[in-house]
Amino acid sequence: MPRAIVLVLDSLGCGGAEDAAAYGDAGANTLGHLAGACASGRGDREGFRSGALRAPNLDALGLGLVIEASSGAWPEGFSRPRAPGALWGYAVERAHGKDTPAGHWEMAGAPAAKAFFFFPRTDPCFPPGLTEALIAESGIPGVLGNCHASGVEIIERLGAEHLRTGAPICYTSADSVFQIAAHEDAFGLERLYALCRIARRLCDPLNVGRVIARPFLGDADKGFERTPRRKDFAIPPPLGNLLERLVHAGHEIVSIGKVGDIFAHCFTGREVKRDSDMAHFDATLESLRALPDGGLIFTNFVDLDTEFGHRRDIAGYARCLERFDARLPELLAAMQPGDLAVISADHGTDPTWSGCDHTREHAPILAFGPGVPGRAIGRRESFADIGASLAAHLGLPATAQGSSFL
Structure with missing residues (x-):
């Protein structure tokens, strides 16, 4: 029976959404602007990192192609692999806002039923x-x-x-x-x-x-x-999501990082929370070695967002992504025939942007595994297509929303 791994690179948007202007984010492009900033030297920090963004493993999977398809501009420092190693495309968020829960819930196949409440930009702001x-x-x-x-x-x-x-x-x-x-x-x-x-x-x-x-x-x-x-x-997520489907079918779930919190500990299985992205990568590999057939690992890598994106730290953001990229071969080596991994994001946090908030962007999709042929899956009209695809891969009933790209 197949297994699945979801790796959410928190805030790694790949180009401004069509409604980004409504959020003050017209033109935001986390990945594209990050690549450009590094190529121009704005990502340099003495003794820390320098030069173009180095993400060869994500590049080989097709990340550069994703950025171009989403934003219309080729990202500096990426290549055009003739045979991308992943199903590659991007997804449009249908839920209102640019929140972490909304992005994750929609990714799991059940977008928020109604818009969240946002506190006004007044002083004081709370009722x-x-x-x-x-x-x-x-x-x-x-x-x-x-x-x-x-x-x-x-x-x-x-x-x-x-x-x-x-x-x-x-x-x-x-x-x-x-x-x-x-x-x-x-x-x-x-x-x-x-x-x-x-x-x-x-x-x-x-x-x-x-x-x-x-x-x-x-x-x-x-x-x-x-x-x-x-x-x-968090408030409880909508019903009909991938995690609920897994639990009702008796499949194992391992939630790593803040995933348990995001889903209000509803259908989140065994929860693992450590103190850094690299520790969460370790936990992902450890969990994968013991994951039974039909199981799901759902990992959130939050450091990109909280440590660097909100602080508009270009060098820190680039180095954090490069460290993740360098460890992808370990994941590929640990995967078994029938396994499917999906890399995506929940929103953007363009480190070159003004202010300190998230940015309303498309999310990249890279789906790969042993024997999975790379090909374009195009523009997906909802993050929910990720949950729908994983449900199909794991032989589960369809999620509340979404269309499979498998």
């Missing part, structure tokens, strides 16, 4: 009733922030005041999120998680996609730094 209830139910002395902000910037700006007052830092972004940052030691990690659970319940009537715990350490003298113990509290 008074929401913050008042959070303060009253949790016993915190108040909240700091209450605005749209970059997570790194707002912790640097308000970290000292948080330590002095004990009030957590609450902020949002262009996504449907209520984020709470607090010091792991001074405030307490479990207390932060408990506060987020209260916020999750209070945000439910608004249909806010995620409440996110953002723990950090440090002080005003040495600076503040976020830790890897982030935790997402």
Whole structure:
């Protein structure tokens, strides 16, 4: 019986979506602009990396062809393989917004049934009733922030005041999120998680996609730094998705990275969460060696997004992608006949773009495995085609939406 692996390179968009202008993202192209920036020297950092983007394994699978098909422009530094090693194409997101849950849910074959609620770009941005209830139910002395902000910037700006007052830092972004940052030691990690659970319940009537715990350490003298113990509290995903189909059929699922959080721990099987993308690659290989027939591994690689995309760090983004690419031969060597792997993304976070938010983009699709002939699969009209294809590959009932490209 076949097996499947989904590798989500969080934020690796491949060209602006047709409705990108509605999100302020007309012209965004994470992969294309990254390649161009590296070729021009903007991706250089002494002692870290330099020169053109080096992703030979993704290139051989057909990633350059994907970028050209999606954006209409050939990415600098890529080749035109005569025989691409993957089924290659790109997908258009049908769900509203550019959120991580919306992208993952649609990828699993069940797009969000209705649009998430987004907090307005006002100051304060949260409804008074929401913050008042959070303060009253949790016993915190108040909240700091209450605005749209970059997570790194707002912790640097308000970290000292948080330590002095004990009030957590609450902020949002262009996504449907209520984020709470607090010091792991001074405030307490479990207390932060408990506060987020209260916020999750209070945000439910608004249909806010995620409440996110953002723990950090440090002080005003040495600076503040976020830790890897982030935790997402998402609303439950729509029914009819690939994971639900797998569980009902008795198949094994391994969810790696923040996948369990994104799907609100619904039908996510065994969950593995480590502290970096490379550790999650290790976990993927370990899980693949033990995965039974009919099983699925679903891995999210978040460092591209959180560590580099939102910070508009071109060199860091390029190096992170290059490190992933360098490990692809290990995955290929571990795959067995009948296995199918799919590399895709949930949205963009163009590191050359203005601001610090996600960008509304197409998602690349590279599907490959032993004996899978490479060919173009063209433009897919929904991320849900990925879930539909994996359901077909694993012999499951069709997902709620999507058309198989197999």
